[in-house]
Amino acid sequence: MEEAMAASRKVGRAAVIVVGSVLPSVLLVVLLNVLLNAAPALGASDRLAVKIGDLTTVEGVRDNALIGYGLVVGLTRTGDSQQTIFTTQTLANIMQRMGAQIPPATARVNNVAAVFVTANLPPFARPGTVVDVTVSSIGDAKSIEGGLLLLTPLYGADGKVYASAQGPVAVGGFAAGGAGASKQMNHPTIGRVPSGGHIEHSLAAFDFNQLTPVSLLLREADYSTAKQIADTINREFGREVAMARDGGRVDVNPDGTGLKNLTEILAKVENLTIVAHYRARVVVNERTGTVVMGKDVRLGPVSVLHGGFSVEIQTTYTVSQPNPLSGGTTEVVPQTEVQAKDSPAKRLEITEGASIEELVGGLQRMGASARDVISILQAIKAAGALDADLEVI
Numbered sequence: 401m402e403e404a405m406a407a408s409r410k411v412g413r414a415a416v417i418v419v420g421s422v423l424p425s426v427l428l429v430v431l432l433n434v435l436l437n438a439a440p441a442l443g444a445s446d447r448l449a450v451k452i453g454d455l456t457t458v459e460g461v462r463d464n465a466l467i468g469y470g471l472v473v474g475l476t477r478t479g480d481s482q483q484t485i486f487t488t489q490t491l492a493n494i495m496q497r498m499g500a501q502i503p504p505a506t507a508r509v510n511n512v513a514a515v516f517v518t519a520n521l522p523p524f525a526r527p528g529t530v531v532d533v534t535v536s537s538i539g540d541a542k543s544i545e546g547g548l549l550l551l552t553p554l555y556g557a558d559g560k561v562y563a564s565a566q567g568p569v570a571v572g573g574f575a576a577g578g579a580g581a582s583k584q585m586n587h588p589t590i591g592r593v594p595s596g597g598h599i600e601h602s603l604a605a606f607d608f609n610q611l612t613p614v615s616l617l618l619r620e621a622d623y624s625t626a627k628q629i630a631d632t633i634n635r636e637f638g639r640e641v642a643m644a645r646d647g648g649r650v651d652v653n654p655d656g657t658g659l660k661n662l663t664e665i666l667a668k669v670e671n672l673t674i675v676a677h678y679r680a681r682v683v684v685n686e687r688t689g690t691v692v693m694g695k696d697v698r699l700g701p702v703s704v705l706h707g708g709f710s711v712e713i714q715t716t717y718t719v720s721q722p723n724p725l726s727g728g729t730t731e732v733v734p735q736t737e738v739q740a741k742d743s744p745a746k747r748l749e750i751t752e753g754a755s756i757e758e759l760v761g762g763l764q765r766m767g768a769s770a771r772d773v774i775s776i777l778q779a780i781k782a783a784g785a786l787d788a789d790l791e792v793i
Contacts, residue, residue, distance in 0.1 A: 452616070452629055453670025456650070459615035464521040464603070466563055470552030472513045472535060472544045479513040480539035487514040487539050494550070513541035513589075517552045517565050519597045524608070529599040533565040535591050543588035545571040549596065560601065567596035609662050613651040616669075620678075621648035628674040636672055680788035684774050691773050693788075699754045700785035704762075704776055 471490055472479075480487040485504075491512055492504040519533040533554075537544055547569045554563040571591040618626060626644040633642035633652060641656040652669065659665050680696040720731045763773055781790045 448675075449673035450676045451670060452632070452672050452674060455620075455625065455674075455676060456616040456618055456629065456670075458611070458666065459617050459649075460611060461523045461608070463523065464556055464562075466519045466521055466554035466556055466597075468517040468552045468554040468565065470515055470517050470565070471550050472515050472537075472547035472569055473511060473550060474546060474548045475511045475513060475541070475544065476546065477510045478543040478545070479511050479541045480509045480537075482509065484509065484514065484539040487512060490514060513537050513544050513547065514539045515544065515549070517549065517554060519554055519563060519565065521556065521562050521599065521603070525599045526602050527599055530595045531563065531597040531599065532595060533593045533597040535569050535593060537589035541589060543571070544569055544591055545588055547591075549593055554597065562601050563597050563599050565593060565597040567593040569593055611662065612655070613653050614662065614666065615645075616650040616652065618648045618650070621646075622677055622679070623647040624677045625674070626650055628677075632672050632674050633669055636668070682777060682786070682788050682790050684777065684790065684792045686771075686774060686792060691770060691777065697755075697786070697788040699759060699780070700787065701751055702780055702783065702785040703749050704766075704780075 469490075471487070471494070482488065487509045488504045488507040491507045491509060492502055495502050495507075515535045515537050517533050517535055519531050522529065522531065525531075533549075535544065535549055549566055549569055551564060551566045553561045554565055556562050569591040570593070571588050572586050616629065618629075623644075623646075626647050626649070629650050630642040630644040633650075634640055637657050639656055642650055642652045644650050652665070654662055654665055657665050659668075678694070678696065680698070681694055682697055683692045684690070722729060763776065768776065777786065777790060778792075780786045
């Protein structure tokens, strides 16, 4: 088990951080180094222009989730077991609709798997539109590789049928072997049916041309970005047609643009470009030890002390034989050896406005592991010397 302790003392804008780890220091932040070495740092004036269409979505224009229940057949004895009751009942019901009356208890489902089928109803979809569907086993099938999805209706949240799905299932994994040895790769109980879904009904209640005003929703709320979008649209049309309502919404009045077709208006708006502003952020995954830090992250003056302390416990077993004619028994005696190593603390000084490259380089020289970096970043944030949002996932 790895434990981390951090204490901080802040005086003005300076802080001292002391971090200790019980594991040997081996730096594992490979992804971070790749990101840092891939491209030079971008200053505020070097930011790239981004299309408004890449930063926003139109309110009311969205996908709708669809779901259905069906059967995958044609498996090679990798389907559900006889104990999966709903599979046998479903198979018996299908056979009855086909004119064959069979008792559910006698239905063999080794080559059949009960599945949930999911898909997305795209915006502006019309009857005949083709979509991909995802098939997921809900029984105890070992694999649905090589199976065929039978005709399955797909329902929306309102209970109405909007699509149907059928076709061969493509699986990105496999499971092979027997009772003695087995091998599995990825998830063989989840697959896709490319172009296997067909839209049967559209959302007739949605009238795109009646959107007044048109609301552009920012994918990531930011007041500066919202204001830039509104100003850019107003400059393009030469009048006040857009207004930033808040950090996540910009309203556009179609009547003031001089264009009658709403599609033409949005096509013109989404191709306008602005210089986007992104919040400085550090993302930490404590489960995997992954740390990703953006180029915009800046550090205040801080001093980091890091020392590694490791404990190694080894247990060996020896056989103790009794003396001849003593009447004793042979016993296994454990012998435990404990070794503790404490390396001296290493110090890293970070000056005002230091970049991530300087921090990572210093932590590499200190021999900090990925989990050490996580503890150090949390301590630096607590000391007020990290000018970024620290997000732990």
